[in-house]
Amino acid sequence: MGSDLIGVWIAAFLTLGIMSFLYKDNPWYKFSEAIFVGLSAGYWFASLFWQSLHAKFWANWSPAVQSLFQGQFDYNLLYTGAGILGLMMLLRLIPPIGWISRWPLSVVVGGTAGLYLINYLVSNAVRQIGSTIQPVVTFPESIGWINSGGVIIGNVLVFAVLIVSLGFILFGRNTTIDLPTPTKLFFFLIALVACALGTFYSLSMPLNLTGLIIFMGVFCGLIYFFFSKEHTGFFGGAATVGTWFLMVTFGASFGYTVMSRMSLLIGRIDFLLVEWLKVVN
């Protein structure tokens, strides 16, 4: 029990030490930071030593070598190559032949490039395109995000987004929005009416609106990422709508991240109040 108690006090000391940085940089923080840097570097050093060098290299290579002495060829002898590349890496410590460390480096970079080319193409591009291609008219049993009572709210939202985006792609010529002019106000009114009508009809129509919005968002978002064309005209309008989608995405991930981060802080405060000071049970 004794070591537990010491542990809790050390943990509390360091927790407060890191938090003291919020006030300003100070020796307590510097101390905690130094411990953190040294300790975590040591942690990774030991982890990589056992989990990579020992578990991946030694555990595969040494039995292979042993069986080689018994006259059998083991496929794991290929790990000799990894060992040599690792040693080459360390040759960096000897500057005259340090350039040889580029060999293992190019293995890493080449491997990464090959792996990522395929992985990203498949999971980020091909799969995403595939799941964006949806029929616009379907008979969905239920639309995922709509709760039974929220159908009307949902439909208003869907139509608002659709119509405003479409309108802007067709009529917006600039990438900035000025103050509302009479034309735009008129357009806005039409959009409003259309929203209401759309909502009314969509309750009985088999439109896959979410699929349509997602399609539009992906389409416009990608247009924003065009580098070799000036963003004007139709292109500009679409790119602008694209940035709207991007911004909403950012806002949403911001909201989610806030939620997550706050939970972490709550966890820390819980540690201080419950585990350490025991003022709350």
Next chain:
Amino acid sequence: MRREIPLIITATVGIAYIIQYFIPHTPFDKVEALFSDWLSIIAACAIWLGALNLLKLSFINVSKRKKDWFFSLVIIMSWLTMAMVGISEGPGFQEPGTKFDWLYNNVYTPLSATMFAMLAFYVASASYRAFRARNFQATLLLVAAFLVLSGRVLFDEIVFGFLPADWKILSTISDFIMQVLNTAGQRAILIGIALGTVSTSLRIILGIERSYLGSD
């Protein structure tokens, strides 16, 4: 010699990786597992360079009695403690009850959890300071954040408590944002990233982009 061989290695390894995705036949089925092991072995060797660099700079600070040299000493000591304890414990260094585990739980975990938790403060300060409805785009970001924030906690129960139980306005809106608008935006970003990655990878494999190899 100093540049050509690395370029050949890069191309070979990269192409081998690509091929293994399309050909399941031996020997290509072994490529992925083998190279992922190789990469982590190389990285495990490289960490010696990093660790020595950290120790060297800290040691210089201490020996020259530079400003804050004491903290450099702390870095060295804590590095040595953790690395020594970890190495001496053997392959089961992370099992419960070991000294390494004790250090991990009582020193490392609070430090990293606190650093992680500090984000909460920074999030608050950033939202106070930086999230301004400067223009239409920024306003959209704000509104979306606002709606998602409110839809994920008790506001539906507290603010709209008077509505029927299945009329969860804020949750519905935030679900809509997450599952429709957010999905669309994320996909656009992801597809863009994929294309960027493909072209960067391609340039590296074909030796067009070679800056990572440095100079002769």
Next chain:
Amino acid sequence: MLRKIFPIIILLCILITPAFLSGQVSQSSGINTEFLERFELKPPTDFEVKDTPNDNGGSLTLQWRLSPDDNLWGKRGLVEKYVIGRRIVGEEEFQFVATATSQSRLAFDNAVNNKDRYEYQIAAYPFKYIFRPIQWNSLMAVNQMERFKALSPWATMSPHGVVLSMLGQNYSYYGSLDGFESELAQKSVWENFSADDGMQGPEAIATSFAASQLVSSFSPYFGFFVQSSLTSNPYQLLTIGQYLGDGLMARSDVVGPIKTGKSWLHMRRVNVLVIAAVLSFFILHFIRQARIGKELFIRKIAGLDAVEEAVGRATEMGKQIFFIPGTQDMQNIQTIAGVTILGRVARLTAEMDTKLEVPVSRSLVMVTAREIVQEAYMNAGRPEAFNEDMVHYLTDDQFGYAAAIDGKMVRQRPVTIFYMGAFYAESLILAETGNSIGAIQIAGTAMPAQLPFFVAACDYTLIGEELFAASAYLSKEPKLLGSLKGQDIGKALLLIALAVGVVVQTFGWFDFASLFKV
């Protein structure tokens, strides 16, 4: 006829009613013989075995249609699971391979070799085993190993304990392995097998356990270790019930023989191959064009025009520049993009004679970044200004690194900070601290979750693909600009595919999305 059936129906109703009332199948009801007599489970049909395509052998795909008893009135039926047995052609006995839950139609056998030819059989198992109690003398309290051995022709000793040899036979095993005293063992048996505490005596136990739930069920194809430490715990109570017979286990026909094969091309991935080839073609084509000297237009990327200005400001103030290439290793393409940008920034700092510091969190990144910075200084004609320790390692740990950088920022007060690469949660810690010291911050990452924080706390942010475009834009090298143009063509093709796909899909001409299934 009707008279005969009617009482049975009544009886069934009476038996079933408490089950509905209590919400779960009652365990105390006696053995349901009427059900037994009436019921004969139907086997799954159309059982097929195929070589799993697109692999390096070693796997077979098993498919079947559900047993008609599996799906009663759209709800979970009488089948608890399907048991699959396999034998090498020429062998007599089927070996147990796998079970699949009810309602499943597909299983894989990944434990076959490429040499042998196999035959398969599948059987539907009823939801609940129904057992006939066996004779009392085999419902035994084992207090001596020897006795156990003598009593049971199907139990043999092995170095690890007792093996009940059940291969090909229809026995199942009930038992409590956690008891150490006979009383305790008895108690567990009662708890597990008898819901009626009033029952006494061996007969009662036997009857009740016959209708009770299995502690551990296994298929007849199964060898089974009972307890490795039987000898040290002499009071284990084991009971063995005999399975009522094959009547309840509905076997399908035997299929096969079949052999696995290796394939040379993954057919389901041909679409990726085509897309990759087309993309690569356009990228390489435009790189070629650019090299020949064709002018290529690139739109402005907001953050990047600021790079020079930011470096310039640090020069004026005589302060430092920090460059943070993300917290991931070289095994991340964003890190590579980040250090490529570092090359251009280092060139600027070399030319303007500004102090550059690159604290990194991965050793491999340190090695690479040193190469790059050194080259930049050489190219700028100032190799003497390069010092290896401009690029230095801190720690591999995400937050340890963030803590250290925070400290460095408030102490050294750099004027300009670049964040280019892959970032996780540390992004905001860094950017907020950088903001609090009033530095100009330029960030770029392709991590969607971290972008909002960079957008909020930094002066300029490269979003996603812009990070990859940045090195091209900064260097204005034709080959890089060419690849940007190639990317754009790729994007255009994908957009067209998207639009065409939605139309085709809507009219239902054919399943366009399946072209993008991997």
Next chain:
Amino acid sequence: MNFWKALLAIDRRWIFLFVFLALAVPMFLNVDFDLSISREVQGLYDALDKLQPNSKILMSFDYDPPSAPELQPMADAIMKYCLKKKLRIIIMGLWPQGPIQANMALNRAFLEEDINRDDYVYGVHYVNLGYQAGNEFVIQRMGSAFYEMFKRDYTGNRYEELPLMRGIKNFNDIDFSINFSAGYPGTVEWVQIAVDRFHVRLGAGNTAVQAPQVYPYYNSGQVVGLAGGMRGAAELEGVFARFDGGTVDYKDKGTKYMLSQTIAHAVVMFFIVVGNIAYFVIGRKDKLKASK
């Protein structure tokens, strides 16, 4: 210097203090409220509810202490429910610290009066297989045989010595599986390999950051239920308390934190609003000055 300008120029340390107090004070309050239960959490409950006693459930703990505030309450609640319902529990971890978190959840559950530690025998009713390195490859190889990946359990017992594990060869023998995940490797990998290739029924508990990536899998049915972030934890506790209340005290940290969480969100929103009001007021004044 007018009021709004001063407000904008406020030292951010005041903000920090404000946040700290806003989160710490609700800790002292004990509130009980009925949350509305979302479909995805209800789905998780239904899936668990359908299991027969003695079904085998595989729990993968793929997180570490920094993410514990969000995930531990979920793990606690599910662990209590499974033990109470007499499900057989198999614990593993793809993150090194996961199995330790699992033991914490077990110990927390055994504190309940209804869940008597003596009734549960290690190796028979529950097993902790420990951590295995190799990320998604671990799941892949478990598909052919658990034994290959976990030759020994967390405390060093051999796989074949554990009565519970003897009847389990691979995913086919698992009735349900739950994954608590804070990132990579996590739910996404479980879905891609265990669900798509080996047809495991999977439920998930996620941090709020990860949950958005998992929602698509929930909508397509690859994940039968999902609890995301603190709200998910609170709902989970709520749903267990509502349908399975009795003497087990499900409402724990998830519910308790929820109030702090709500206040925290309110604080952030408040900051955004105040910041923007100040920004606009000052902006307008500056414009007025410029026009004069």
